[in-house]
Amino acid sequence: MKQKFTKSLIVMVLAFVVAFGSVLSASALPINNVNNAYFYNVDGIDAAAPISFTVEKQLSVTDIVAKAASNTVFVPEDLFYRNGYLYILDSRSSAVYVLDEQYQLVSTIRLLTGDIPALELSDASQGGAEGEEEGEEGGLLGGTSKNQYALQSPQGIFVTEDGTIYIADTGNQRIVACDINGKVSKVIQGIKFPIVGEDFAFCPTRLVVDSVNDIQVICQGINRGVIQITSEGKFNAFFGTPNVIPSLGDRIWRNFATEKQLAQMITYTPTEYSSITIDDRGFIYTTIAMLDEDSVKGLAGKSTATNHAPVRKLSADGTDMLRRNGLASPMGDIVWPQILDYAPKIVDIAVDNESGRYVILDQTTGRFSTYDTTGNLLYICGGTGSSVGTFKRANALEINGDLVYVADKENNTITVFKATAYTLAVNAAAEATSSGHWNESLKLWQNVLSYNSNMYIANMCMGEAEMQLALDLIGDQTDADGLTSWDHYERAMFYYNRCNEKENYSTAYMAIRTHELEKYFGLIFGSIGVLVVGYFVLKFVRNYKKRKKEKAEKLAAALARQEAAAKKYHQMKGDEE
Amino acid sequence: MEKTAKKSINLSKILADLWSAVKGFLPKLWTGIKTTVKRMGYVFYILVHPFDGFYDLKNDPKRRSVAGGVAWLVIYALVDLVRFQNLGYLFSDRGAQLALNVPVRLMTAVLPFILWAVANWCFSSLMDGDGKLSDVFMATAYATVPITICNLIQIPLSHFLSSSEGSIFTFIGSIGMIWGYLYIFLSMIIVHQYSVGKGLGTAVLTIIGMAIIAFVAILIFFLVQQVSGFFVEIGTEIIFRLSE
Structure with a gap:
């Protein structure tokens, strides 16, 4: 009876433990599919990290267009966010959907109204076959009235501050500017490039418009960089051409190769840009999706190479201004196999104007990575797949404060990501550092470290903050916390040691060493002086003693000799007597 | 009982x-x-008088000591290990320190010199050198002492220098290297009674010989591994079949 009771008790306890354990583990599971979050530690090795974004909403075609037929195919090609509206460019049905903050449809632009001059489409374009059918009418839709036009597989959208929508109407080989109702205000077509040749088709894919309404366009098949078009619609210049630097071996080999061999060799042509964006200070960010073998070799594995960099920040004269202080130059993942198939394919970039952070989207891994203004990777999110929060063919992204929108061409969805508390903590700390609020940044980065102790950037920025605090103090002056500059330098050394920043560690160490040397200068040189003087004194004393001894010995010897002589004399005298 | x-x-x-x-x-x-x-202790005479020193080390039975050579080589390896682990933060490789394997580190420190001695002896017997294997080994081991001394100096120095003064650190290291390798070469010339030209030729041949020995050793290692792996596989297969 007793045995039975104990047995049943044990079973009950076990059952309770199992049940409780399963409840615990269930509550420990992430609530959405953005799991396997990771980040890199200071050695560039991936380590588990807090989740940086959670999926707030996933929009499919039925969420956007309420009365959509079940067979409606929706291919989000590009996104744009401006002043509370999210603009979605659908390349399949050639329409622009405008959503408000609650993701409710505000407007649909399907047909453009206004006056668009007809244009003979070039066969060389991608949409050439389709274009020919309607070519005579310049993309006129049959059955509609004379001044209504349809878009044809458009690929890029940009909205200016005053709400003018610029669409890269790729299939119709033109750029149109219209308002939210589709009323056309400007058409740019028939652009001819002086270098490329007369019969080259103008097929714009992505575009931005700067503060003086000049248009910067990326075109299919143009590898001379970004095309600058004036607000009047005239070709101005190419700028920011991706430079190509063949390897040293190739350059030497090319000098000796015959013409036939040269023809068989790979020609080094610059790659096309895949995407473009602009920040409110007028800097243009460009990305490169198709890396060649040479770039893959140059970039794979913790590389800080700049000449193959897939992300660039172009100033007005086309020079690359992007700061690359991180473990690797911005390209998504830091470490990936040196194979073309695994190479990052950066398809889009978005900039947060307030903080200067930018997000890049890698189509290969389906991940989007956020960088700060100095080029440090802050967090990574996303993945490949068809579940919520992962992508098969992510194509465009847009940033809106704490939200990130990602469009997927193959899953046909738009995913809305919301930053977690961890991400907000990192952002706040990074902003405190970049705006120079050092004391505040120390607390904020400490908060980040409490989430993720592998976050080496926290240690780096705390070290920088301590260095700055030390520089503010002169001599033995103490700050509000009663710390001298040497205390701050010591703390900086601690943080720099943690994040393996040898150069900065050395600077802090030098400051401390100089101080210590100054402090103990008298002691060190005084003791050296005492030692030297002491040595000579000792030597002198020893010599003096030695000489004295020698003298005494000589004296004694002389006396002895005298005595002996005297003795001898007396002896001789005695003998004589 | x-x-x-x-x-x-x-x-x-x-x-x-x-x-x-x-x-x-x-x-x-x-x-x-x-x-x-x-x-x-005779090594400190050799450091300042290499020609007389190495000659007497080989020929004077009162100074000859193979055990001393072994001891100096062991000290070289130990100092190399201590230096690797105890350099100041600015001059050390933290990642490599964390991945330290003590036997491998000691072996890799000593192996090149042993290989040099063996390969040099092989070629010198073809090129009518006077030295025995023990002579070459002993002289080589004594010639590593400058490297050991400079490595020892580097340890405290690395704790006081900043990285902008790192050239001092590397300078001392390279002095040790040049001094040590020069003495290895000189000891070889003196032990075998070579001229400088012949010594240089033998040195080149010795380096080639070292590569060949290393290659053959690796080859044999992998072959033995393959053969033993084959028999182990047969064994596991038989055990698997029997237990079925």
Whole structure:
């Protein structure tokens, strides 16, 4: 009876433990599919990290267009966010959907109204076959009235501050500017490039418009960089051409190769840009999706190479201004196999104007990575797949404060990501550092470290903050916390040691060493002086003693000799007597 | 009872014999260590008088000490290890320190010199050199002492220097290297009674020989591994079939 009771008790306890354990583990599971979050530690090795974004909403075609037929195919090609509206460019049905903050449809632009001059489409374009059918009418839709036009597989959208929508109407080989109702205000077509040749088709894919309404366009098949078009619609210049630097071996080999061999060799042509964006200070960010073998070799594995960099920040004269202080130059993942198939394919970039952070989207891994203004990777999110929060063919992204929108061409969805508390903590700390609020940044980065102790950037920025605090103090002056500059330098050394920043560690160490040397200068040189003087004194004393001894010995010897002589004399005298 | 008593007597007798043998050996070992340590000190004469020093090291029976050579090589390896682990933060490789494998580190420190001695002896016997293997080994081991000294100086220095003064650190390291390798070359010339030209030729041949020896050793290692792997696989297969 007793045995039975104990047995049943044990079973009950076990059952309770199992049940409780399963409840615990269930509550420990992430609530959405953005799991396997990771980040890199200071050695560039991936380590588990807090989740940086959670999926707030996933929009499919039925969420956007309420009365959509079940067979409606929706291919989000590009996104744009401006002043509370999210603009979605659908390349399949050639329409622009405008959503408000609650993701409710505000407007649909399907047909453009206004006056668009007809244009003979070039066969060389991608949409050439389709274009020919309607070519005579310049993309006129049959059955509609004379001044209504349809878009044809458009690929890029940009909205200016005053709400003018610029669409890269790729299939119709033109750029149109219209308002939210589709009323056309400007058409740019028939652009001819002086270098490329007369019969080259103008097929714009992505575009931005700067503060003086000049248009910067990326075109299919143009590898001379970004095309600058004036607000009047005239070709101005190419700028920011991706430079190509063949390897040293190739350059030497090319000098000796015959013409036939040269023809068989790979020609080094610059790659096309895949995407473009602009920040409110007028800097243009460009990305490169198709890396060649040479770039893959140059970039794979913790590389800080700049000449193959897939992300660039172009100033007005086309020079690359992007700061690359991180473990690797911005390209998504830091470490990936040196194979073309695994190479990052950066398809889009978005900039947060307030903080200067930018997000890049890698189509290969389906991940989007956020960088700060100095080029440090802050967090990574996303993945490949068809579940919520992962992508098969992510194509465009847009940033809106704490939200990130990602469009997927193959899953046909738009995913809305919301930053977690961890991400907000990192952002706040990074902003405190970049705006120079050092004391505040120390607390904020400490908060980040409490989430993720592998976050080496926290240690780096705390070290920088301590260095700055030390520089503010002169001599033995103490700050509000009663710390001298040497205390701050010591703390900086601690943080720099943690994040393996040898150069900065050395600077802090030098400051401390100089101080210590100054402090103990008298002691060190005084003791050296005492030692030297002491040595000579000792030597002198020893010599003096030695000489004295020698003298005494000589004296004694002389006396002895005298005595002996005297003795001898007396002896001789005695003998004589 | 008797049998066990007999056995225990035998055992104690063996132990007593062993003890007496050890007792006889200990003083000999002690004197051996003393003379070796005394002869190891001769290296400081060699450092300033390499030509006389290496000549006497080989030919003077009062100064010759193979055990001393072994000891200097062991010290070289130990100092190399200590230096690797105890350099100041600015001059150390933290990742490599965390992945330290002590036996491998010691072996890789010593192996090149042993390989040099063996390969050099092989070629010198073809090129009518005078030295025996023990001579070449001993001279090479004594010639590593400059490297050991400079490595030892580097340890405290690395704790005081900043990275902008790192050239001082590397300068001392390279002095040690050049000094050591030069003495290895000089010792080889003196031991074999070569001219400088012939010595240079032999040095080049020796380096090629080292590569060949390393290649053959790796080849044999992998072959043995393959063959043993094959037999192990057969064994596991047989065990698997039998247990079925």
